[in-house]
Amino acid sequence: MSERQRDYLILALSLLIVLATSVDIVLDSAAGTPVEHILHEILLMAAALGLAAWVTSDLRQRNREVVQLRHELEVVQQSGVPRNADVEAARVSLGHAIDSQFDDWGLSQSERAVGRLLLKGLSIREIAALRETQEKTVRQQASAIYRKANLPGRHAFAAWFLEDLL
Structure with a gap:
């Protein structure tokens, strides 16, 4: 599995945790669950959102680096500087x-x-x-x-x- 695939898997799993926790918070609120329990779930959801944001930011940064590297290689390969x-x-x-x-x-x-x-x-x-x-x-x-x-x-x-x- 490549780094990119691993990162997308982590992103998907963290978003799944956010979704599942959100549903659980709504159901717990409707059932009258103690506030402390709901706060713990909110913290879990916030951590999963933070992880998703971090992975997304890292993926974007690496994509920018790859685009820049490819551009630099193209510039060198296609430079209009006449060669001896x-x-x-x-x-x-x-x-x-x-x-x-x-x-x-x-x-x-x-x-x-x-x-x-x-x-x-x-x-x-x-x-x-x-x-x-x-x-x-x-x-x-x-x-x-x-x-x-x-x-x-x-x-x-x-x-x-x-x-x-x-």
Whole structure:
């Protein structure tokens, strides 16, 4: 289950608690239930509403972050800045070299996508948001990349491709 799915499940359950508690408060009021009991139920309902508001706010914030990240990637990809022909040729050549090395390491398609985003400098959280998956999944994929490449971590992974270019 992705983080997003988990959050929607928490939101739905908290709203269900609000609904059920509201019905219970109305029925208890009509039945003459003591005020203390009704106050406890109101507190429960307020807590569930607070949880729902917090989850909704968090979902909106993460959606804004994903939209911003996608926009930034598009801007970079479609920038109208003319490129030097030598730089463009080197960029294309590096892209082919990266793909070839990924083949040699036997990376899956998901690992390749994560590897490219790691090389672009995105964080695990940003990659998870863009790929709409859990951070744990991206960490596992990154670990698999490093293991298959026989490299100790992210910095060594990036350096493997850039070391001799600089």
